[in-house]
Amino acid sequence: xxxxxxxxxxEAQSHALRDDPRVFIYGQDVGAFGGAFxxxxxxxxxxPGRVIDAPISEDAMVGLAVGAAxxxxxxxxxxxxxxxxxxxxxxxxxxxxxxxxxxxVPCPITVRLPFGGTSGSGPFHSQSLEAVYAHYPGLVVMTPxxxxxxxxxxxxxxxxxxxxxFCEHKFLYxxxxxxxxxxxxxxxxxxxxxxxxxxxxIVAYSAMVHEALEAAAELAPEGWEVxxxxxxxxxxxxxxxxMASVARxxxxxxxxxxxxWGGVTAEVxxxxxSEGFGLLDVPPQRLNAKDTPVPYHPNLWTAHxxxxxxxxxxxxxxxxx
Amino acid sequence: MLxxxxxxxxxAMLQTVLDPDPVSDGVTAxxxxxxxxxxxxLARLLDEKFASxxxxxxxxxxxxxxxxxxxxxxxxxxxxxxxxxFAPLIRDTAGRLAFGEPVIDAVRTYLGSILxxxxxxxxxxxxxxxxxxxxxxxxxxxxxxxVVNGALFARRMKGIxxxxxxxxxxxxxxxxxxxxxxxxxxxxxxxxxxxxxxxxHYAYSTPNDREFACRDLAxxxxxxxVEAQSVxxxxxSACLKVLGEAVARAxxxxxxxxxxxxxxxxxxxxEHDKAEYIxxxxxxxxxxxxxxxxxxxxxxxxxxxDAAALERLRGEVVREIEAAVAQAQREPVPDPFxxxxxxxxxxxxxxxxxxxxSA
Numbered sequence: 001x002x003x004x005x006x007x008x009x010x011e012a013q014s015h016a017l018r019d020d021p022r023v024f025i026y027g028q029d030v031g032a033f034g035g036a037f038x039x040x041x042x043x044x045x046x047x048p049g050r051v052i053d054a055p056i057s058e059d060a061m062v063g064l065a066v067g068a069a070x071x072x073x074x075x076x077x078x079x080x081x082x083x084x085x086x087x088x089x090x091x092x093x094x095x096x097x098x099x100x101x102x103x104x105v106p107c108p109i110t111v112r113l114p115f116g117g118t119s120g121s122g123p124f125h126s127q128s129l130e131a132v133y134a135h136y137p138g139l140v141v142m143t144p145x146x147x148x149x150x151x152x153x154x155x156x157x158x159x160x161x162x163x164x165x166f167c168e169h170k171f172l173y174x175x176x177x178x179x180x181x182x183x184x185x186x187x188x189x190x191x192x193x194x195x196x197x198x199x200x201x202i203v204a205y206s207a208m209v210h211e212a213l214e215a216a217a218e219l220a221p222e223g224w225e226v227x228x229x230x231x232x233x234x235x236x237x238x239x240x241x242x243m244a245s246v247a248r249x250x251x252x253x254x255x256x257x258x259x260x261w262g263g264v265t266a267e268v269x270x271x272x273x274s275e276g277f278g279l280l281d282v283p284p285q286r287l288n289a290k291d292t293p294v295p296y297h298p299n300l301w302t303a304h305x306x307x308x309x310x311x312x313x314x315x316x317x318x319x320x321x
Numbered sequence: 322m323l324x325x326x327x328x329x330x331x332x333a334m335l336q337t338v339l340d341p342d343p344v345s346d347g348v349t350a351x352x353x354x355x356x357x358x359x360x361x362x363l364a365r366l367l368d369e370k371f372a373s374x375x376x377x378x379x380x381x382x383x384x385x386x387x388x389x390x391x392x393x394x395x396x397x398x399x400x401x402x403x404x405x406x407f408a409p410l411i412r413d414t415a416g417r418l419a420f421g422e423p424v425i426d427a428v429r430t431y432l433g434s435i436l437x438x439x440x441x442x443x444x445x446x447x448x449x450x451x452x453x454x455x456x457x458x459x460x461x462x463x464x465x466x467x468v469v470n471g472a473l474f475a476r477r478m479k480g481i482x483x484x485x486x487x488x489x490x491x492x493x494x495x496x497x498x499x500x501x502x503x504x505x506x507x508x509x510x511x512x513x514x515x516x517x518x519x520x521x522h523y524a525y526s527t528p529n530d531r532e533f534a535c536r537d538l539a540x541x542x543x544x545x546x547v548e549a550q551s552v553x554x555x556x557x558s559a560c561l562k563v564l565g566e567a568v569a570r571a572x573x574x575x576x577x578x579x580x581x582x583x584x585x586x587x588x589x590x591x592e593h594d595k596a597e598y599i600x601x602x603x604x605x606x607x608x609x610x611x612x613x614x615x616x617x618x619x620x621x622x623x624x625x626x627d628a629a630a631l632e633r634l635r636g637e638v639v640r641e642i643e644a645a646v647a648q649a650q651r652e653p654v655p656d657p658f659x660x661x662x663x664x665x666x667x668x669x670x671x672x673x674x675x676x677x678x679s680a
Contacts, residue, residue, distance in 0.1 A: 024478065049478070055509060057502035060467040064506065067406075067471020070451045073478065075471075090499070094459050095468065097664070102443045105451040106666040137664035137672075162665040189670050236672050 003181060006173035008147045009039050009112075011181060012154035013076060017047045020074060023158060024050040026061055027078030027112075036080050037114055037173060058088030065109040066095050074108050074158055082115030082167065083127040096163040097138030106161040110154070116169040116207055116257055117289075117305050119298045126294035126301075128258035130205075133165040134235040135262070140164045141235040142188070145209035147178035149232060152185035160188070169207040176210075191238035193245065197225035200251035200319055202311065203242055203268050205231040208255045214308035215315055224319055234264045242268060243276045250281035253318050255306050260288035282321035287314045339403065339421030339453050351625050353561055357399050357419065358616050361391040361557070363638050364415035365613055367424065370642050371431055375592050379650075380431050385446050387412035389587030390519055392612035393552070395419045396560035397487050397517050400568040406472045406486035408456040408465040411446050412519065412586070413489055420455060422448075428645040434652040441655035454486075462490065463499030466516060470503055473512045485571040487515040493524020495541070496532050504577065508546045513571040515578045516547075517564070519554060521586040522608070526598040539581040547577045554584030555608065557616040585609045 003011070016023045025040055031053040034041035044051040054061045058079065065075035079085045085092065092111060099107040117126040134141045140162055144150040150168060157164035186192055194209055195216050204212040209230045216226035229245050231238065246252050252272055254265035265286035272284060287306045295301050306314075348356075368386035375384040387394060390412040398419025401407055407420045417427065429437025430448040439448050439457070449457030454472070458465050469486040476484055494500055495518060507514040524532050535541060542549030548570065552563040560582065567578040585608045589596040603609055620626045626634075663671045 055502070055505060057467075057506055059464075059499045060470070060502035060506040063464060063467025063499070063503060064471035064474055067456075067468040067473070068475035068478075069471070070456070070468070071472050071475035071479070073475045087498075090461050090464060091467070094461055095464055098459070099451070100666045101664045102439060102447070103449065103451050103457060140665065140667070140670055160667050160670070162667050162670070236670050 002177045002179060003147060004174055005147045005150045005168070005176040006037060006039060008151035008178070008181060009154055009168055010041055010043070012151045013040060014043055014046065016074075016076070016155060016158045017043065017050055020158070022072060022074040023076065024052065024068075024073060025076045025078060026052050026054050026064060028054055028056055028080050030054075030078050035078060037170070039078065039112070039114070058084055059091050062088040062091035062109070062111065063095060065111075066091060066099065066107055069107050069109050070099075070105060074110075076110045076112060076158060078112045079114070081125050082113035082129050083124050085111065085113055085129065092133070092139070092163070092165070093136040097136050100162065101138060107163050108161045110157040110164045110166055112166045112168060114170050114173075115167045116171055117294055117301060118171050119301055120296060121294070122296035123293035128167070128256070128289070130165070130167050130234050131256075131258050131263040131267075134264065134267075138163065139235065140188070140233065141167065142233045143167045143206040144232065145172070145194070145204075145206050145230050147176050148182040148185065151181050153188060153232070156185075156188045167206060171207050172210075186232065189233055189236045189238060191232055191241035192230045193227065193241070194230040195226065195228040197227035198249055199224045199226060200253060200315060201227045201229060201242070201245040201249045202253045202255060202315065203229045203231060203265075204255040205234055205264065206257065208257050208306060211306055211308045211311050212255055215311035218308065218312045219315055224315070226315060231264070237264075237267065237271070239271045239275070242272060243279065246272055246276055247279045250279065251318055252280065252284040253311075253315055254284070254286040255311055256286070256288050257305055258288060259291055260286065261291060263288060282318065285314060285318050287311060339450060339455060340423055350561075351623070353399065354557065354616070354620065355625060357395045357557060357561060358620060359634060359638070360395045360398070360415050360419045361613050361616060362634065363418055363424070363641070364391050364395070366635075366638055367427060367642050368414050370646060372592050374431070374646070381433065382444050384431070384592040385411045385590070386588050386592065387414045389585055389612060390521060390554065391415040392557040392560045392616060393517065393519055393554040393582040393584060394489065396557070396564035397489060397515070399561070400564040401485065401487055404454065405484050406454040406456065406469050408458060408469050408486070408488040410458055410465070410489045410491070410494070412491075412521075416489065417455075422455065424641060424645045425649065428649040429652065432646075432649045433654050434649045435655050436652050437649070461499070462494035463497035463503065466490070466500060466503030466514070467506060469514060470507050470510065470512050473514060474510060477512075483572060485513040485515060485568055487517060487568065489517045489519060491524060492518065492520040492522065492529055492538065493527065493532050495538055496524075504545050504547065504579075507577040511576040513574070513576075515564075515567050515571050515580065518579065518581045520581060520583050522603060523586060523590075523599065525590045525594075528600075537581065539579065542579045545577075547579050548575065549579040549581060552580060552582045553607075554582030555610040555612045555615055557612060558619060583608055584612070587611060
């Protein structure tokens with residue numbers, strides 16, 4: 001048996017619906033149609049009345065989830081694309097993210113964001129918004145990079161009493177497969193060493209973990225042993241695991257698919273330089289998408305985002321410093 | 322640890338509840354009118370107290386009063402039952418009190434008392450008790466409507482029937498995308514929502530003709546598949562009747578109800594605002610009447626009360642307010658050193674990096 005990242009997300013939702021009567025799914029086309037990406041395939045049939053089509057109203061979708069959460073439910077909101085969550089941004093960052101702090105009443109909602117670039121998707125179906133949401137207090141931001149994490153972290157997201165922004169990478173939906181679903185997982189908030197090495201650390205998350213692993217494999221025949229840290233959640237950020245890795249390697253490259261300005265890679269570098277400056281042998285570097293909207297044509301798109309080749313090139317430059 | 326222990330002790334102290342429902346079944350129109358008037362007077366005098374505390378520099382931030390909107394607001398609060406959902410907005414002092422908000426909750430929130438429902442973390446009109454169906458507004462207009470929808474939606478999923486949800490908004494708030502999305506959503510789901518629009522003719526300083534181009538805001542309702550009623554927002558009797566009917570229709574399963582009230586804000590947007598933009602012709606017209614005065618004159622005309630009784634009531638209300646203010650002024654305010662600075666309930670997932678930085 002093999003299961004894809006997308007099927008793991010569908011299975012996790014099925015599991016959550018089965019185990020917890022408080023769970024329901026609300027989003028555009030999630031009902032009988034099974035979702036734009038089929039992440040809710042068959043769920044409306046299996047759980048009648050609990051997988052519900054929403055109008056194209058991202059603001060009202062999230063608002064409804066907050067009201068339902070106050071009444072004790074555990075809603076999962078599917079944004080059709082992460083890009084459209086900006087229409088529901090106000091409800092996420094001002095309503096959901098402030099509720100507990102203002103009132104002591106928790107807001108257990110999960111907002112699923114199919115995010116990241118795929119070839120030909122262009123400026124409005126490719127965005128990576130994890131840093132934008134991580135900027136706001138009151139939110140947990142998950143960025144699973146593996147089939148196993150997609151499954152176990154989505155279950156955790158639903159179980160957590162706080163609003164969770166669940167960033168699921170569209171490129172990984174079909175490309176990533178595992179033999180089976182996991183029975184146990186690392187705790188949420190804990191990063192993972194995806195590949196061990198002693199010469200440098202690459203910190204990445206979501207799809208960029210795979211680009212980093214490919215780059216590490218490319219560098220191995222050249223004699224470099226590259227360690228890859230998968231952040232798993234960008235908020236909270238597991239600074240300890242990153243720092244421990246940098247303590248071993250002395251070199252740090254952060255890779256993110258999002259735009260560079262004030263992003264997750266900037267945050268990681270800020271933490272390592274302010275708390276572990278002495279661990280660094282050379283200045284830390286980062287590699288992000290370019291600071292433009294995400295382009296449509298594959299020629300532009302592959303040059304816009306970090307590819308394994310770009311990561312490997314950046315790593316080589318860092319190793320020679 | 323200290324912060325944690327403080328928070329636990331605090332949450333135990335916060336286990337107060339809304340006041341019991343004053344109006345039960347079988348009451349007469351007279352009883353309701355008298356009860357409503359008392360809340361209106363309480364709201365008016367409480368607002369005036371907040372305004373004077375503000376001018377004396379005792380209140381941080383703004384004070385937003387509801388002068389001229391008490392009749393409409395109280396009619397919403399009094400038409401709801403305990404167990405219903407209510408998301409009031411900026412000018413709903415009267416409706417909040419009628420829904421059961423203790424005066425001390427309002428005073429503690431304005432004065433930043435740590436014993437208030439918002440514990441100094443939020444202030445003025447941003448207060449509520451979500452677990453009791455009393456939702457605290459955020460400042461972004463239109464945003465509370467879909468939250469009420471969600472509460473009603475959840476109740477339906479849980480098999481709870483017979484409760485309604487009401488929320489209030491102004492003429493300006495109807496221009497938001499959130500208003501449109503949420504009303505459409507409520508109509509699609511046929512939720513028992515009562516959406517009350519106070520057309521007070523100004524969104525801060527912006528007049529109606531810069532906010533909407535339809536003849537009447539009530540004309541919008543059929544476009545959503547929603548029933549609507551218009552009411553003279555200066556007339557308490559009319560407001561009680563129209564809101565009572567709207568709430569009853571929603572409760573009986575007729576779907577969302579819109580009520581559009583015409584009135585005039587008889588004050589600034591906040592106490593910092595002199596409101597010189599308000600057209601004197603509007604002030605002199607029937608929409609500029611003071612609803613509190615009209616309600617009082619009506620009761621006198623009906624011989625439901627007399628001057629002496631009104632004077633006694635005023636004294637009683639003033640004492641209630643003064644007692645609450647005196648109490649809240651003696652209460653502790655938040656202490657940044659015991660504040661736990663944690664924005665999420667899952668403490669093990671909180672970010673501690675910023676704290677380390679500033680330590």
